[in-house]
Amino acid sequence: xxxxxxxxxxxxxxxxxxxxxxxxxxxxxxxxxxxxxxxxxxxxxxxxxxxxxxxxxxxxxxxxxxxxxxxxxxxxxxxxxxxx
Numbered sequence: 124x125x126x127x128x129x130x131x132x133x134x135x136x137x138x139x140x141x142x143x144x145x146x147x148x149x150x151x152x153x154x155x156x157x158x159x160x161x162x163x164x165x166x167x168x169x170x171x172x173x174x175x176x177x178x179x180x181x182x183x184x185x186x187x188x189x190x191x192x193x194x195x196x197x198x199x200x201x202x203x204x205x206x207x
Contacts, residue, residue: 125160125207141185148188149179155190157201167202174199 129146150160152175157164165172178196179188187193 125162125164127160127162127165145185145188148185149176152179152188152190152193156197158203159206161204161207163207164204167204171197171199171201 129150131142131146133142153160153164153168153172156171156175157168174197175193178193179186
C-alpha cells in the first residue's frame with residue numbers, strides 16, 4: 124500500500140481472510156480520510172489514524188469499518204500531504 128507495509132498479529136487462531144479483509148478496510152479508511160496512503164501521510168496524520176483505529180477496533184475485535192459511520196465519531200481533521 125503506497126510503500127507502507129501493513130501487518131497484524133493475534134494471540135488466538137483467527138481466520139486469515141478476516142485479518143486480510145480488516146487490513147484492507149483499514150487502508151481504505153485511511154485513503155478515504157487522507158487521500159492516499161504513504162509513509163509521510165501516516166507520519167503527518169498519526170493522531171487521526173490512531174483515533175480511527177481506536178474507533179474501528181473494540182477490545183481487539185473489528186467493529187465499524189464504514190467510513191460514513193466513522194465520520195460521526197472521529198473529530199480530527201487530516202493534514203493534507205501531496206501525493207508522491
